[in-house]
Amino acid sequence: MPSDLLFPDAIVVDGHCDTLGDVLEGKRTLAQHSTQGHVDLPRLRAGGVTAQIFACFVPIHQYHRGATRYAMHMVDVLHQALDAYPDQLLLAAGAADIRRAQAEGKVAAILGLEGAEPLSDSLALLRSFYRLGVRVLGLTWNFRNEVADGVMQGANALGLSPFGLQVVEECNRLGVLIDVSHLAPAGLEDVLRVSRQPVIASHSNARALCDHPRNLTDAQIEAIAARGGLVGVTFVDSFLHKPAAEATIEHVLDHVDHLLRVAGPQQVMVGSDFDGADMPQGLEDATHYPALAAGMAVRGHSEAVIRGVLGLNFLRVFEQVVG
Ligand SMILES: [Zn+2]
Numbered sequence: 119m120p121s122d123l124l125f126p127d128a129i130v131v132d133g134h135c136d137t138l139g140d141v142l143e144g145k146r147t148l149a150q151h152s153t154q155g156h157v158d159l160p161r162l163r164a165g166g167v168t169a170q171i172f173a174c175f176v177p178i179h180q181y182h183r184g185a186t187r188y189a190m191h192m193v194d195v196l197h198q199a200l201d202a203y204p205d206q207l208l209l210a211a212g213a214a215d216i217r218r219a220q221a222e223g224k225v226a227a228i229l230g231l232e233g234a235e236p237l238s239d240s241l242a243l244l245r246s247f248y249r250l251g252v253r254v255l256g257l258t259w260n261f262r263n264e265v266a267d268g269v270m271q272g273a274n275a276l277g278l279s280p281f282g283l284q285v286v287e288e289c290n291r292l293g294v295l296i297d298v299s300h301l302a303p304a305g306l307e308d309v310l311r312v313s314r315q316p317v318i319a320s321h322s323n324a325r326a327l328c329d330h331p332r333n334l335t336d337a338q339i340e341a342i343a344a345r346g347g348l349v350g351v352t353f354v355d356s357f358l359h360k361p362a363a364e365a366t367i368e369h370v371l372d373h374v375d376h377l378l379r380v381a382g383p384q385q386v387m388v389g390s391d392f393d394g395a396d397m398p399q400g401l402e403d404a405t406h407y408p409a410l411a412a413g414m415a416v417r418g419h420s421e422a423v424i425r426g427v428l429g430l431n432f433l434r435v436f437e438q439v440v441g
Contacts, residue, residue, distance in 0.1 A: 176235050
């Protein structure tokens with residue numbers, strides 16, 4: 119695998135990208151190197167990425183045609199890519215597939231839903247998505263759905279609904295990793311109380327460094343970590359620094375340092391949000407993970423800590439929850 123990673127054999131996992139939306143809309147393909155957007159297979163390989171969570175996010179303007187319909191189309195787009203490029207891409211149904219991808223020089227695709235809107239009010243749909251390969255479920259996007267309220271719902275946002283409680287239990291039973299990024303604080307408290315498995319916040323930074331509602335307070339970071347979960351540093355410029363236009367990779371490294379201090383070295387991961395947001399200077403696309411690793415080394419982090427943040431922490435939790 120061509121990459122200039124500090125540790126060429128490192129397992130690198132990115133916990134969130136929105137690339138499937140561009141592919142579904144026909145803007146570009148996964149296989150072809152593009153100068154548009156942030157992620158495609160050549161750029162993942164150049165960046166040394168072993169596994170990428172591909173989120174199925176349903177834009178609000180698609181709700182009238184059915185969120186389930188749109189999410190199924192996104193799942194189909196990924197499966198079409200899996201069929202078309204078996205020499206480059208494999209579906210990660212469990213941790214062994216991530217290791218196999220590394221051994222075979224491929225990229226492991228982990229399917230995720232960003233927001234439970236496609237589930238409507240149905241556990242049968244959750245199980246059906248699982249059978250299609252979905253292994254990560256973001257409970258909400260920014261607003262209210264059948265499961266819970268999102269973080270932009272407002273100050274009176276509610277926690278898990280009775281159906282949301284069932285969804286958490288069914289995710290625990292099936293082996294679906296729950297993602298709490300975008301979830302309102304009351305929902306996060308509920309999930310941490312009822313989930314028997316650790317959860318991830320795949321793409322959320324530290325509120326202490328950048329006061330944005332999508333970022334987590336230190337108490338929230340501690341609570342996720344205390345239950346064995348992970349917080350994923352994200353590159354979204356507006357979650358890094360104000361003004362967002364001045365955000366650089368150094369701000370990402372500041373958030374990494376803070377998350378490592380608050381959560382501990384084994385509870386931090388990376389979730390870029392490539393193809394879902396504007397990126398900081400120095401992390402313009404998926405080829406730039408080596409710069410992140412090098413930046414951590416410059417700041418004095420050990421090889422073990424860097425390997426953990428880049429991918430081993432995620433692999434451990436994915437293995438525990440998904441198998
Ligand atoms: Zn998001």
